[in-house]
Structures are given as C-alpha cells and as structure tokens.
Amino acid sequence: MQSREVHLVRRPDGMPRPSDFEIREVALSEPADGQVLVKNVYLSIDPATRPRLTRGQELNVVMGGFALGRVVKSRTPNLKEGDIVRGAFGYREAYVTDARYVGRVDIDPKLPLAIYMSVMGGAGFVAYGGLLEIGKMKSGEQVFVSTAAGSVGSLAAQIARLKGCTVIGSTGSDDKVAWLQSLGLDAVINYKKEPIREALDKAAPKGIDVYFDNVGGDHLEAALRKMNSLGRIAVCGMISTYNDQQIGVRNLSLIIYGRINIRGFVTTDFPHLLPQFNEEMTGWLRDGKIKYQETYFDGIDNAPAALIGMLNGENTGKTLVRLG
C-alpha cells in the first residue's frame, strides 16, 4: 500500500514557505505481529510546530504533529479495525506502527469526529487541566485568559465561565472581541487598541485569582500587578517571546508578598484528569454550551499551506487538514 507524507526539506528562515516542504510517496509494509495499519482522517495544525522546524524536526522524514486516524488492519488484541487512534507523526495519509505508539480515542458517535482533534483533543484538555489542576481554579474566582480567541484560549475562557468564574479575555482584533463577547465573557480587551496594563486595570476591578497565560511579556507584567493574594498563573505559552523578542518581566518580586504561584505546564501534566475531562466536555458539547471555530484544508498536499496560513494568522480557530 502507498501513502503520501510531508517532509521538511529546508529549515525556514522566519515564516516557512511552501518550498521548505515536499510531499513524498512511500510504500507501507504489511503490519507485523503487534502492529496496526492506520489511515489518518484529520491532521491537527499547531503553533508548537513552528519552533520544531528550526530545531527538533529532522529533515527528509515524516513531520511530527498530532493526527486522528482509523485502524484498517490490526495484528494486536488491543486494537481492532475501525478503532479511532491518535498518533504523533501525523503529516501523512497512512502508516504502520507498533500499537503502543498510538492511543485509542473513545469517541462519542453523536459528536463530529474532528472535535477529537480540537475541543476534545489537546486544545481542550490543556485548557481544562491548566485551569483546574495547574490554576486550581474555584467557582466564583476572577480569571484572566490571554489570546482568548485562540483555539486553546477560547476553550479556557468558556470552561472558566461554565465553572462559575468571572472571565476577562484579551485578543487583538475587533472581530475577535465581538466573538468573545458573544461567548459571554465578562470583559474583553483589544490589546492592540489600548495598552494591556491600563485595560486590565479597568477590566479587573476585583483583581485576578487565576491567569491562564499564553503570551508572557507585557501581558504577564500587567497581570502580576493585578494578582490577588495566593493567585495562580498557569503558563501554557509565551507567544510574545517565540520570535526571539526576549522581553523581560520586571515586576516578578510582586509574587513574594502576594504569595503567587507561577507554573509552566504541558498537556501530559495531568493524565488523571482525562476521564473527568472527557465526560464533562462531552456533556457541554452535547448541550451546546461550548462554541468553537475551525478552518479546514483538504488533502495532504495542502498541509504546508494549512501550517503557513495558521502561522500567518489567516485561519480562524483551530486549523485542521482533512485526509479521510
């Protein structure tokens, strides 16, 4: 059986270009004992891929990235044909692998499958665990979410609301402000129109108990000034520093008398929350309580364009490549 996959063939300098990638056809072997053959259905396009193009992603091999696929042949008792699995080297149509390298996803047939790559996938789980486990968020607290219109931020903001918190979001365009207001956030800041510090002073009269940080830099400085005693800062990303604009945070000493906790985290930090997340988020989705936006690209040939569009900020919400 043949499959096509995306290889990085040249390390980009700044924004990646289509010529940095090549689509290559490979022949798949038959699955051996303990192996499965998986056909990918959806490929998740994520910001974290960009730094790996500079360092981490090998040249001339299949590119890393999460994909959701269907088992089409199984030679392990743990997986059967038709099972939906998540794998980490996703920029390809199909692959054969040892079963231990994929994770079976327990899907709800009433929900669209693509949702397991966004709301029910890493984006949703990192928002959920970041607030509850890392941020130790409790009902009634004041929560600030930066890049609140992003795929993770918009879920963090909505989860915080559903959990009974007052939610302030920051974003960078009027369209996104309007969308966040339609989600019911208590205050929305357009940080491109007003300095984040002054805006937050106005938007957070009761201070901040939990800051879900995707930005770092000036957003983190502004939040530190507003943190309530024993407040928690859950650091999911620091996009302000990704392009080597290493902006210093100058008021960290505020954490001492405020007894503030700052914790960086990744999605593997709270595996014990997964069953609870699956159940609660499925319920919210069925009840129409979570809204999300997606941008689709079709076919593996368009995976580089999907990635470049996301990095350019041209895509809305979660970016996915449909392979099925």
Next chain:
Amino acid sequence: MQSREVHLVRRPDGMPRPSDFEIREVALSEPADGQVLVKNVYLSIDPATRPRLTRGQELNVVMGGFALGRVVKSRTPNLKEGDIVRGAFGYREAYVTDARYVGRVDIDPKLPLAIYMSVMGGAGFVAYGGLLEIGKMKSGEQVFVSTAAGSVGSLAAQIARLKGCTVIGSTGSDDKVAWLQSLGLDAVINYKKEPIREALDKAAPKGIDVYFDNVGGDHLEAALRKMNSLGRIAVCGMISTYNDQQIGVRNLSLIIYGRINIRGFVTTDFPHLLPQFNEEMTGWLRDGKIKYQETYFDGIDNAPAALIGMLNGENTGKTLVRLG
C-alpha cells in the same frame, strides 16, 4: 513604669541616617484585665524593615520589628510571669499589650535565648518551610541557594545539606565563600568575580531541582537555564529589585516545557510545619550541626545604628539588639 522606644521621624531618601530616628520615653500603664507587661530582651534587625521606612511605617509611633521579651506582669491565665513571648512592634524596651498580640515561645533552656530570634525564629523557619513546603525538596536533589551567606540563605544551605541534597551557594565576597565552604557546601560561587551564568554552568553539572531565590534578576535568569524538569523555584526575596533596579527576567518561557513551578512565599505560609521545625532544628542545634553568625548591638539607643549597619552590609550574619 517608663520605657524608651524608637520612632521614625523622617522618611529616609536612600540609606537611612541616625537623624531619621528618635528615641522617646513613654509611660506605661498598669496591665488591665487580659493584658501583659513585657520587657524585651532581643530585637531582631531585618532587611524587610527598609521598604517599610519608605511606605508602611507610620511616623512618630513605635517602629515595627520582631522582638523577644519576657512577661513581667500578667493579667491573663494564658501567660504567666517569666514566659518568653514574641511581639511585632519591637523597637522598644517594654510594653503593655493585650495577650493575643504576643505569641508564647516554647524555649529549650539548653539553647541560647537569642537563637529564638534567628535560627529558631523567622530566619530559620522561612528557610525550612521554603525548602520543604514551597520547594518540595527531596533527599538527593540539586539545590541552589542565592545570598547563601545571609541569615536566611546560610540556614537554607545547611538545611538542604542536612536533608541529603547537593548544595550550590552564591555570595559576594571571598570571606563569605570561605565560610560557606567551611559549612560543607558542594560548590560556592562568588558572583562578583565571575558572571553568575557561567559560574552556575560549571557549579551545577546535574542541573537544579530546587532554587531558593533571595535575589531575582540575573540570578533567576541563570537558574532558569539550569532548572531540571519539574524543578521548583521558591522565591523568598528579590534583593536585586529592591532599590528600583527593575531588571527584567527574559527567559521565563523556559518554565513551560520544563514544567517549572515558581512560588513567592512568606513565613506565615506553612504554620503546620512549626512543631516539626522546632523539633528538628532544636536537635540539629544541640548536635552542633547548624552554624550561624550574629552581630550584637547593646541598648535601644543603638537600634538605629544596628539597622543602618545591617543595610550597609557591615554586620555579619544575623543582627540583634540586646535590651535585657
């Protein structure tokens, strides 16, 4: 009965001067029901007093500061004559107060009384709780302590060693390096002779699991580069920022993939550890396993000089005023 006390009469601009303070004599009333008369024995001179001289400390009233005193008259069943108590408004020879404003100190008569203002007082407890509760330090870990020759840092460094950790300390003079080496630290950095970043690269080949931070700024940046996964930074102070030299920390994004925890704390954050601290530290002191340095001044008249000497860096170890 008469008592003399120190009042702040002028807010200092930069380093305080003797003329910023006055010694005033006050008449004490007889203790009423529920009150005690306390004669102070030792006054603790602490760095945290300096910012309060600019904001916090009222003018022309007794100055705040911890003191250890002896109850000489009691009209409460909870305290009896001879009891040793700790109070918060310490720049005075004697005072009458409601019993609830002082805390009885359970002393070990085999230890010198002054130790309850240093090793067995706030300095020791903040070092102990900072490492164990905030830093979640475990035996065998790599621990870095900045200002390791200070009254808190030197105790943190020794506690970490006694708990079976590898300990790296930083300090700013060769004399202090020599003293820290005599305490058995595994590596000692003189940050005035070598940039902290390069020095820490050499001194911490196994990285850092717990950083007990008294400095912030460049020390924190250097430590962040060396933190092991799931490392903990317990922030006790950020002396590099106290004089408005707001140096930014530029590499905070390292906490994300490192899943580093940064927590500011104060001595009241772990009251449940107090009995355990008292028992363990008393044992170490009796066994001669903890070393400490003290500088004494005699009489309330010399309290301003004691404070100025400490802020100038002229005193060695813990600064105390003897009043008894």
